Amino acid sequence: MGRLTGGDPSLLRRINSAVVLQALRAATASAPPDAASASLTDLTLATGLSRPTVEGVVDGLIDSGLAAEVPAEEGGVRRQGRPARRFRFRAEAGHLLGIEIGAHRVAALLSDLDGRALGSTVREVSEKAPADERLERVRAAVAELLRHAGVERHSLRAVGVGSPGIVEADGTVHLCTALPGWTGLPLGERLRRSFRCPVLVENDANTAAVAEHWKGAAVGSDDVVFVLAGLSPGAGSLIGGRLHRGYGGAAGEIGALHLLGREASPEQVLSTTGEPLNPLDEAQVVRVFALARDGDARARAAVDRFIRRLVHDTAALVLALDPEVVVVGGWATDLDGMLDPLRDELARYCLRPPQVAQSLLGEAAVTTGALRLALDHVEAELFAVDSTVTARRARR
Amino acid sequence: MGRLTGGDPSLLRRINSAVVLQALRAATASAPPDAASASLTDLTLATGLSRPTVEGVVDGLIDSGLAAEVPAEEGGVRRQGRPARRFRFRAEAGHLLGIEIGAHRVAALLSDLDGRALGSTVREVSEKAPADERLERVRAAVAELLRHAGVERHSLRAVGVGSPGIVEADGTVHLCTALPGWTGLPLGERLRRSFRCPVLVENDANTAAVAEHWKGAAVGSDDVVFVLAGLSPGAGSLIGGRLHRGYGGAAGEIGALHLLGREASPEQVLSTTGEPLNPLDEAQVVRVFALARDGDARARAAVDRFIRRLVHDTAALVLALDPEVVVVGGWATDLDGMLDPLRDELARYCLRPPQVAQSLLGEAAVTTGALRLALDHVEAELFAVDSTVTARRARR
Structure with missing residues (x-):
């Protein structure tokens, strides 16, 4: 951080406070809650602020509950004379x-x-x-x-x-x-x-x-399309690590992709009777999938139609956005044979096919x-x- | 700008130079090239830098050719005593x-x-x-x-x-x-x-x-999809005013959207003979369109198929990205009846339909x-x- 001059003092205090809190949290985040702590010297080195400034900020943080002084007996190395005060971020605050x-x-x-x-x-x-x-x-x-x-x-x-x-x-x-x-x-x-x-x-x-970017299948990738697969599929995307909402918050509302230039809705596609399913009746859908697994030919054909449709929708998203990774979640992920056809389709149609991964977080x-x-x-x-x-x- | 301290002097010079140049250009940009100019006092006020600093920077800019002193007789108001020196940005530099x-x-x-x-x-x-x-x-x-x-x-x-x-x-x-x-x-x-x-x-x-964002149909809008319509359509998009290239630079390469889940390529779609057209033979395409305008039923049907396909591709892009404006350019823009079916389709399938505009810049x-x-x-x-x-x- 470049030092800033000429600001108002309360703003400067806020900035100093944020800098110290960040350093304190960084010092204690990587270790178990009760083990890690930072001394005033640590914080002075990490922030570039003066020792009296750091000490003042830390006292303020303790008052507000965001920091705590770690008792000396817990605080690690004891030197000759008065032990250095040590502090930790109070994540429980x-x-x-x-x-x-x-x-x-x-x-x-x-x-x-x-x-x-x-x-x-x-x-x-x-x-x-x-x-x-x-x-x-x-x-x-x-x-x-x-x-x-x-x-x-x-x-x-x-x-x-x-x-x-x-x-x-x-x-x-x-x-x-x-x-x-x-x-x-x-x-x-x-x-x-x-x-x-x-x-x-x-x-x-x-x-x-x-979520998948934070701690799931897309950790380490900043250009992600997540497909929430289901009868009424949706999608979310990160571009450069940031959520892409679209101008009106409707980006990835791909439910209608199913319909573009086609005759049948997904409820019809998945039907084994000719009568469309109720799009919210997941039990009925589960029955169709169970029948397909048991070898029922009409159910198998219905599931194949459904997977093909979902694969096309996802491919359209990929062509528009060119993500590094596509993560597929939602109940359709449980289907055997969703990811491989998707990989094949993407390899066939996309000039630069992305990686395809299954959601790691599932229902969470x-x-x-x-x-x-x-x-x-x-x-x-x-x-x-x-x-x-x-x-x-x-x-x- | 907050002042910065502790940097190296050459960096500080560069920053000061950029600040003064920006102010000089802003002062002269809105007026005809020969009319507008700025005095040292103007630049001191605009930048917050000291007068000697501004004067030093301006002399440096004149040396490098990026600024010129405007002769006093051209430079506007003449006061008593020595006239104030006035300067302009040299866009011709x-x-x-x-x-x-x-x-x-x-x-x-x-x-x-x-x-x-x-x-x-x-x-x-x-x-x-x-x-x-x-x-x-x-x-x-x-x-x-x-x-x-x-x-x-x-x-x-x-x-x-x-x-x-x-x-x-x-x-x-x-x-x-x-x-x-x-x-x-x-x-x-x-x-x-x-x-x-x-x-x-x-x-x-x-x-x-x-281009359309800079001085065309999408001025004032930062969330834009541009469709370069043609036999092999492409698209470009701006998100928050910035070009969205995708992870591998392939965003908007929607040529393959034509194919997703369908049997016919655009060359087949536009054919009146059953034989696919050469995708790069635009003269042949122009003939089909001319025939359609003259009322040839098979050509008309081919053009309708083609427009419907292009409309679907664009709708898929819109569902993925949710732009504020869709600009359609490329030769297919000349087709009567491209924009209205697109608006209808978007109103039908998109939860929040965007504006649809024709390219203002055309071939430029x-x-x-x-x-x-x-x-x-x-x-x-x-x-x-x-x-x-x-x-x-x-x-x-």
């Missing part, structure tokens, strides 16, 4: 939630400020449940999760939410065909009543893409990604020196 | 080229350092011409253009090039099916032999997207975008204080 709202279930994941999972919960919900009932199910799941983990609600610093549909920046659902009463729902506003912290709502396939993908969004928010608040400086420069 | 290399033609566009066009030229070339012949045609076009404009070759500061195919960062063509001998060609390296300045090679649809789109890339490069070099500062901070 706040908590984060990642919430999934789906057609058949709601789920929640709880973590500390380091993103370490402390517990999770899942509740079933009817695909026909109205919005109020679905939201009530979310609240009940969260209450149970907090209670089991012994975490107070006011300790939550941010909540991320993954939902089907096109979600606007303020958390309103612009359009959603998968959940009853969801289109037009001010989902962010409704959930904010239950929490006193920021609530960030994002499309579910987008959160899953973020949406909650994990929602949690990551909450963590991003808190990190930007607590640690983001650069954005503070940039904002300051932009204002001048 | 350097020049830029935008080059298009296509299947049937090569073209070039010349500008000054403000991006003001000074001339252009087009030469036909056979779609069967080998790479050496095509490159020779490019060199001849450029030589003619420079001669006509009276611009010396060594005055070129950067050259942008738009070419079909997947282009790597160093300007090597990774894959190109449209031009003979083009796959694997070190295009950037070959062209650099003709110029002593940087040569930037980019996919042609990408450069066209940049690729050279204009290539020129803009060259201009971006020079601006980053001459004016980019932020990137200089960022680079410096990254090194620390």
Whole structure:
């Protein structure tokens, strides 16, 4: 960091505080919670700030609960004379939630400020449940999760939410065909009543893409397409490591790709009777797949049609975006024979075929990604020196 | 800009120089070249630098040819006593080229350092011409253009090039099916032999997207898909105002979208005889379109099939990317009835349909975008204080 002069003192304090907190967290993140700590000398070296400045900041962080002094007997090497004071980041000073709202279930994941999972919960919900009932199910799941983990609600610093549909920046659902009463729902506003912290709502396939990039099949790759395979498929993508939402939040809403220039909907494609399936009746779909595995010829043909269609949709996404990795998640991942035909198709049609991987996070993908969004928010608040400086420069 | 301390003096000089040059150009850009100028007082106010610093920088800029002192009689208000010295940015101090290399033609566009066009030229070339012949045609076009404009070759500061195919960062063509001998060609390296300045090679649809954003149908919109319609369609996209190249430079290579899940290639689709057309034989295509306009039923059916296919391809891109605006260019734009079916299809299948516009730049789109890339490069070099500062901070 270049030193900055001429700013207002409170801003300078905020920047110094963020720099020290970042250094403290980095010093303690890689080791087990109780083992690692940093001395004032460590922090002075890591930040380039003066020792009195660091000491003042650390005392402020202790007052606010974000740092703790590690008692000398735990703190490692003891030298002659008075032992050096040592400090650690208090990841337990706040908590984060990642919430999934789906057609058949709601789920929640709880973590500390380091993103370490402390517990999770899942509740079933009817695909026909109205919005109020679905939201009530979310609240009940969260209450149970907090209670089991012994975490107070006011300790939550941010909540991320993954939902089907096109979600606007303020958390309103612009359009959603998968959940009853969801289109037009001010989902962010409704959930904010239950929490006193920021609530960030994002499309579910987008959160899953973020999750696979964070700790799943796309770790180390910044250009990722995640396909949430199912009867009504969706997709999320990262470009240069950042979520690509599109101009109106509708990027990757590939449900309609199924239909482009074709006659049959996926519900018809997967039908063995000529009558279309109910797109939300997953039990019926599971039966078709089970029949196919048992060798039923009509079911096998239906599943083949379905896989071929999904493969085409994914290939279209790949041609448009040219990702490094395609991750396939959702229930269709369980199908034998989804990934190999996809690889073949991509090799055939794409000028530069990407890697194809199966989701590593499976059913945890949406909650994990929602949690990551909450963590991003808190990190930007607590640690983001650069954005503070940039904002300051932009204002001048 | 926050002032920076502790840097090395030559870096500080560079930053100051960029800041003053930027202010000088801004002061003179909005007015006709000979009318506008800035005094030392203007530049001191605009930059926040001290008067002696500004004066030193301006003298350096005059030495390097990037600024000129405006003689007092031209320079506006005359006060009592010695008139204030006034200065202007010398846009004529350097020049830029935008080059298009296509299947049937090569073209070039010349500008000054403000991006003001000074001339252009087009030469036909056979779609069967080998790479050496095509490159020779490019060199001849450029030589003619420079001669006509009276611009010396060594005055070129950067050259942008738009070419079909997947282009790597160093300007090597990774894959190109449209031009003979083009796959694997070190295009950037070959062209650099003709110029002593940087040569930037980019996919042609990408450069066209940049052009429409700069001064065409997508001005004011940062999320743009440009479709270069033709027998072998391509697309370029801007996301947040920046070109989206994809992980391997293959984003928008939608030629294969035509084929996904379908039986017929576009050459078959457009055929009136059952025999596929030659994808590069545009004269044959033009005949089919002329027949269709004259009411020939088989030609009309072929054109309808072709438009429907192109509309589907574009819709797939829109579903993947969710742009604010889709700009359609290339020869298929001339077809009556391309844009309306596209709007209908997008309204039908996209959850949030984008605006649809026809290219405003037409045949000039690729050279204009290539020129803009060259201009971006020079601006980053001459004016980019932020990137200089960022680079410096990254090194620390």
